[in-house]
Amino acid sequence: MSLKRAVADSVFDRRRAKLWPIVEQQLAVLYGTTPGFHAWLADLADMVMEAALARPADLTALDEDRLQNGAWWSRADAVGYSAYVDRYGGDLKGVRARLDHLSDLGVRYLHLLPLLKARAGDSDGGYAISDFLTVDARLGTNADLRDLIASAHAAGIRIVTDLVCNHTADDHPWAIAARRGEAPYIDYYTFKPEEAQVREAERTLLEVFPHTAPGNFTYVPERQAWVWTTFYPFQWDLNYANRDVFAEMTRVLLDLANMGLDGFRLDSTPFLWKEPGTTSRNRPQVHAILAAWRAILSIAAPNVALKAEAIERLEDVLPLFGPPEGPPECDLAYNNGVMAGLWAALALEDAEPVAALLGAGAAKPPGGVWVNYLRCHDDIIFGALSPYVAREDQARAARILAGLDPSFSRGRPFQEFDGVPSVNGMAASLCGLDEGGGDAYGVDRLLLLYGVLYALPGLPVVYMGDEIALLNDTAFERDPLRRGEGRWLQRPAMDWDAAAEASRGDGRAGRVFSHLRRLAAARASIPASPKGESIQMIATAPQVLSFVRGDGGARIQLAANFSARPVGVVLDVEGPAGWRDLITGAAGQGREVELPPYGLLWASEA
Ligand code: GLC
Numbered sequence: 190m191s192l193k194r195a196v197a198d199s200v201f202d203r204r205r206a207k208l209w210p211i212v213e214q215q216l217a218v219l220y221g222t223t224p225g226f227h228a229w230l231a232d233l234a235d236m237v238m239e240a241a242l243a244r245p246a247d248l249t250a251l252d253e254d255r256l257q258n259g260a261w262w263s264r265a266d267a268v269g270y271s272a273y274v275d276r277y278g279g280d281l282k283g284v285r286a287r288l289d290h291l292s293d294l295g296v297r298y299l300h301l302l303p304l305l306k307a308r309a310g311d312s313d314g315g316y317a318i319s320d321f322l323t324v325d326a327r328l329g330t331n332a333d334l335r336d337l338i339a340s341a342h343a344a345g346i347r348i349v350t351d352l353v354c355n356h357t358a359d360d361h362p363w364a365i366a367a368r369r370g371e372a373p374y375i376d377y378y379t380f381k382p383e384e385a386q387v388r389e390a391e392r393t394l395l396e397v398f399p400h401t402a403p404g405n406f407t408y409v410p411e412r413q414a415w416v417w418t419t420f421y422p423f424q425w426d427l428n429y430a431n432r433d434v435f436a437e438m439t440r441v442l443l444d445l446a447n448m449g450l451d452g453f454r455l456d457s458t459p460f461l462w463k464e465p466g467t468t469s470r471n472r473p474q475v476h477a478i479l480a481a482w483r484a485i486l487s488i489a490a491p492n493v494a495l496k497a498e499a500i501e502r503l504e505d506v507l508p509l510f511g512p513p514e515g516p517p518e519c520d521l522a523y524n525n526g527v528m529a530g531l532w533a534a535l536a537l538e539d540a541e542p543v544a545a546l547l548g549a550g551a552a553k554p555p556g557g558v559w560v561n562y563l564r565c566h567d568d569i570i571f572g573a574l575s576p577y578v579a580r581e582d583q584a585r586a587a588r589i590l591a592g593l594d595p596s597f598s599r600g601r602p603f604q605e606f607d608g609v610p611s612v613n614g615m616a617a618s619l620c621g622l623d624e625g626g627g628d629a630y631g632v633d634r635l636l637l638l639y640g641v642l643y644a645l646p647g648l649p650v651v652y653m654g655d656e657i658a659l660l661n662d663t664a665f666e667r668d669p670l671r672r673g674e675g676r677w678l679q680r681p682a683m684d685w686d687a688a689a690e691a692s693r694g695d696g697r698a699g700r701v702f703s704h705l706r707r708l709a710a711a712r713a714s715i716p717a718s719p720k721g722e723s724i725q726m727i728a729t730a731p732q733v734l735s736f737v738r739g740d741g742g743a744r745i746q747l748a749a750n751f752s753a754r755p756v757g758v759v760l761d762v763e764g765p766a767g768w769r770d771l772i773t774g775a776a777g778q779g780r781e782v783e784l785p786p787y788g789l790l791w792a793s794e795a
Contacts, residue, residue: 201241201488208484209234211516215481219474220432233436240443241489247342248449251492261347262298262452262494262521262648263558266713269298269650271565273314274328276682277653281329285337288344290688294656294702295709296346298648300454302566303351304328308358308423311670314566314680316351316456317358317424321441331448338449349452349496352445354438355460356424363437364425368411376431379417379463381406387415395468400604401673419460419469429461429478442482443489452494455479455519458509459499471505479518480511496521496560500570503549503577510557517556524559524647526550526573531563531638532612532619533571533578533586536596538752540734542586543641544726545577547736551723559647563638564619564655566680568603568611584609590619597621597628599661603675613678617658622697624660630753632658632697633787636704637749640772640789641734643708644747646722654681656705657691657698704772711771711791715745730756733784737761745771746792750784757783764794 213230220226244252255261270291278284284301291299303315306323315325324334338348357364366374381387387406394405397420406415407422417426427434442453462474479495486493497509497519503526511518527550530543553559569590571583588594591602591612598621600614612619620635621628635658642649653659665677691702715738727735732752737744746762760768760780767778771791784790 198242201238204488204491205234205238208488211484212481212488215477215484215516216432216435218477219429219435219481223432226432229432229436233439236436236440237443237485237489240440240447244447244490245449247339248447248490248492251342251451252490255492260494260520260558261492264297265715266295266709267297267648268295268643268709268712269300269560269648270294270296270653271300271302271562271650272653272683273302273566273680274304276680278683280327281324281333281337285333285340287685288340288346290692291346292344293692294651294705295713296651298347298349298452298650299341300349300650301351303353303456304334305350305353308360311421311423312358313421313424314676316353317356317421318353319358319361321352321438322444335449338451342449347451347494348449349454349494350445350450351456352442352453353456354427355457356418356420356426359423359425361425367416367425368409370412373433377428377434377437378425379428380409380412380414381417382412382414384415390465393466393468395470398604399606417463419457426460426463428463429474430463435478435481439482439485442486446486446490446493451492452496452521454496454498456498458497458519459501459505471499471501471508476508476511476518479509480516483511483517483519494520496523498523500525500567500573502526502573502575503546506573507550507553510554513554519557521558521560521648523565524550524561524645525570526577527559527645528562529569529571529573530578531641532569532590533574533583534734534751535620535634535638536586536589536598537582538732538754540732540749540751542574542578542582543734546574547645547724548726549577555722559645560650561642561645561647562650562652563642564616564652564679566652566676568613568676570606570611571609572606580607580609587612590614597630597634599623599627601661601675601678613675615659615661615679615681616652616655617701618661622658622660630787632700635701637751637787637789639701639705639708640791641747641749643705643712644736644738644745644791646724646738649712651705652679653683656702657684657687658701659684659687707772714771715739715743727761729758732756733758742794744794746790748782748784748788748790748792750786750788753786755783755785755788757781758790760792762792762794766795768792769795 306320307315308317363374407418459470462472463469526546530546533542587610589596590598590600599618600612602610603613622631662681665671691698724736735748748758769776
């Protein structure tokens with residue numbers, strides 16, 4: 190045995206001794222009663238070991254770093270960015286050529302939306318995967334991905350992408366074989382031969398796309414049966430009750446991790462387990478899958494982060510970090526309650542919706558990290574505000590932002606859930622900006638929202654284009670493939686001319702870009718301390734969100750005016766020489782400060 194192998198074996202053995210019992214325990218919950226469970230588990234253990242041994246040296250160095258110095262995703266200076274490969278750089282080579290723009294913003298974490306081979310034609314923006322191990326030819330090759338990762342790592346940027354683990358495209362080889370009725374693939378999906386069975390299942394299921402893809406099943410004529418399709422008819426849900434599906438997807442995770450990816454956005458996490466008579470969302474078994482994956486990665490690729498994508502209520506999102514006393518699950522999760530709360534606060538000129546969600550989210554286990562975001566490629570759904578914000582207030586805010594009621598917003602309604610529309614639009618447009626200039630406070634609103642986002646504990650993630658106030662993109666209306674899907678409104682191509690102007694600080698794009706740069710610097714100066722991870726709410730006027738973060742003399746106080754009226758606030762931080770605004774550097778004396786319309790302050794003791 191070579192020395193390298195012997196060393197790798199001993200490192201692996203130590204991690205395995207500690208973590209494999211978790212895998213065993215979780216998988217026993219899911220598959221313990223299936224015949225030959227122990228032999229299957231032994232094969233899985235071999236697969237994990239092979240992956241650990243095949244891990245390239247540069248990646249094991251990252252693993253070591255993560256184990257010695259803590260998680261890269263929770264560092265105080267971490268700022269994230271999320272983009273489609275084609276919209277940002279044309280292809281992977283183009284993204285690599287544009288890493289400077291990200292470094293300029295202080296980005297340390299780049300989430301690239303789906304980049305693996307997607308089905309031809311409509312692929313739900315790449316969320317219908319035909320091959321989990323090959324980069325989509327429209328975006329480049331696996332070698333291009335490796336090159337991008339190497340350059341990003343050299344620039345201190347980690348690369349995360351989507352693992353669309355809930356479903357495959359209908360032209361994935363497994364789906365093609367299943368359609369032909371071939372074993373074992375027919376059991377990779379859930380087929381219902383009788384229409385009555387479909388009706389029975391639908392009784393308790395909800396709908397993700399009630400307008401564009403109603404129902405949860407799609408008829409497959411070749412099988413004379415209905416296949417489970419939670420999302421679009423061409424996205425076939427995988428059947429995790431079949432242990433072979435779990436093993437296949439685990440292999441995918443390990444192989445992609447060994448390609449150098451630093452993390453995965455686990456798409457549609459709540460949907461992984463189906464159970465008759467339930468909504469088939471957030472079932473306990475989902476947690477067993479996630480805990481097993483976390484433990485497996487911690488053995489074979491500890492550098493790799495798992496991020497939960499669950500656009501659900503807080504009570505269903507918090508458990509995705511793992512139980513307080515149990516094994517960890519996802520390292521990161523989208524803070525979709527606070528996201529919706531920020532928009533509702535802006536629409537209603539009342540900080541309460543976001544304050545309420547921030548208070549409730551404090552119940553998060555200490556190991557979990559919130560991904561704080563304002564916009565993404567999807568619509569804004571307000572249901573995550575329940576039960577903290579009344580349905581009528583959700584509806585009122587949504588109607589304002591969707592432009593259904595008179596307002597500053599240039600957003601549009603998408604679907605409707607329980608009488609509350611969901612909303613499409615780029616952040617800048619939702620804040621009131623348009624080609625002609627738009628609302629006078631448009632830029633201030635955008636600066637305010639990002640100002641709050643960066644002040645929160647967790648990882649702030651900028652959605653591509655927000656840094657230059659990119660507007661809604663209506664080009665999709667002229668494309669037959671996309672025109673039925675309103676979410677394309679917030680998927681514009683990057684405007685590199687505007688970005689060049691912005692980096693010189695010119696125009697409104699320059700105002701936003703400079704603000705984000707200052708926020709990144711100010712954020713990095715917040716001393717890391719356990720206290721810095723929690724916030725203490727400060728009671729003030731209803732339109733103001735205010736909280737204190739940090740300890741002793743290193744405390745900062747955020748004050749953000751969500752209204753178009755000036756308002757007085759009383760500061761809680763004041764040093765011998767008064768206070769200083771960490772964003773603008775402005776200084777002042779005395780505790781009473783007036784915030785202008787949409788005014789923002791990060792006060793520290795001077
Ligand atoms: C997630 C994605 C969304 C996609 C869906 C199905 O919710 O964010 O864009 O449509 O999953 O994959």
